[in-house]
Amino acid sequence: MLATCRIPECTFAETGVCLENNPPDQCPNRIAADEDGAASTASVPPPLSAPEEKPRFPSSLTMGLTEAGELMSERYCRVVGILGAPDSGKTASLASLFLLLGGNKLSGFEFGDSRTLMALNEIAQGARRFNEGSPPEQMTVHTELNEDRDAGFLHLRLKRIADEAVFDLLMPDLPGEWSDTFIDRNRADRLDFLKSADCIWIMADGRQLATLDSRRTTLRRLDLLLGRVAALLERAVPILLVLTHRDSGEVSDEDMAALKASAAAKSLELEVVPISSFRRRGGQTSPGFGIADLITKTIGADPDPTVFWPDSDQSAEPRQMLRFGSAGTGHE
Numbered sequence: 001m002l003a004t005c006r007i008p009e010c011t012f013a014e015t016g017v018c019l020e021n022n023p024p025d026q027c028p029n030r031i032a033a034d035e036d037g038a039a040s041t042a043s044v045p046p047p048l049s050a051p052e053e054k055p056r057f058p059s060s061l062t063m064g065l066t067e068a069g070e071l072m073s074e075r076y077c078r079v080v081g082i083l084g085a086p087d088s089g090k091t092a093s094l095a096s097l098f099l100l101l102g103g104n105k106l107s108g109f110e111f112g113d114s115r116t117l118m119a120l121n122e123i124a125q126g127a128r129r130f131n132e133g134s135p136p137e138q139m140t141v142h143t144e145l146n147e148d149r150d151a152g153f154l155h156l157r158l159k160r161i162a163d164e165a166v167f168d169l170l171m172p173d174l175p176g177e178w179s180d181t182f183i184d185r186n187r188a189d190r191l192d193f194l195k196s197a198d199c200i201w202i203m204a205d206g207r208q209l210a211t212l213d214s215r216r217t218t219l220r221r222l223d224l225l226l227g228r229v230a231a232l233l234e235r236a237v238p239i240l241l242v243l244t245h246r247d248s249g250e251v252s253d254e255d256m257a258a259l260k261a262s263a264a265a266k267s268l269e270l271e272v273v274p275i276s277s278f279r280r281r282g283g284q285t286s287p288g289f290g291i292a293d294l295i296t297k298t299i300g301a302d303p304d305p306t307v308f309w310p311d312s313d314q315s316a317e318p319r320q321m322l323r324f325g326s327a328g329t330g331h332e
Ligand SMILES: Nc1nc2c(ncn2[C@@H]2O[C@H](COP(=O)(O)OP(=O)(O)OP(=O)(O)O)[C@@H](O)[C@H]2O)c(=O)[nH]1
Pocket: 084, 085, 086, 087, 088, 089, 090, 091, 092, 093, 137, 138, 139, 140, 141, 142, 143, 144, 174, 175, 176, 177, 244, 245, 246, 247, 275, 276, 277, 278, 279, 280
């Protein structure tokens, strides 16, 4: 609206009627034509410039493939692939790892950093939802991801206390359905990142392997999963068979030997790691049992750094001299 009158309440611009009943061309309050432009700009404030975009957390809280790639270009990260049927204990193991680190109770390691603290916290909070002081039936929430979504990675930087070495882990919390469709329909498009994984955890509920009814089916599906993984991978990747619910009991050694033999026949190197992410009432092991072992095995033995031009070994020098001497005498 153009300001034509000095009285703010005047509606002459819309109605063409002067509130004070003055003839329009004689009204003392009328703003002259040359004044009009200045008055209108003065009354209409200039549009605000858009505020600068502030950095935000990614909406999913976890890291997408692009963000994970960016981090990997900055520093070496170990990518851990985590597979396993629904309810096998994948999310619980991550919650337990995070809770152990938070309480500085992960034997041999300390928390270094995390770029996905919010997501880890969310998982851990799910794990800590108690009903009036007693643990609920389901301690972690069933993982659900949008059909077309990429694996979202959780990031943890750990410091090994023994030598202060620092390790960055990228671990996706995938829904069990992704493993089911991988086994049943060989749906591997969402699991392509496994090809560049440094280690793969295959999770299984130890209780199902100890129960007569479910034992054979569980073993069969684990074997099928190993077959799918072997076909997908283009190079040797260490596989850890993580048996959860160790607090409820142990799994038969013969079954594990048979699975290992089957994996070896598929050129997979399989190691068994029993864990108990939590402890049921009256359980046999403490909460977090085996998690430190799982991390140690995931990080693996560091390969000896290749020495391009090794220093001569001082301690061996006298022997070299002896050899030199003995070479001359023919006693070597
Ligand atoms: N006592 C005990 N409970 C466990 C253990 N591992 C998992 N659970 C419980 O078992 C249930 C299922 O575990 P989750 O970690 O949610 O299973 P998941 O593999 O992530 O399942 P999806 O997300 O559905 O694929 C939860 O209630 C966990 O708290 C364990 O070692 N000991």
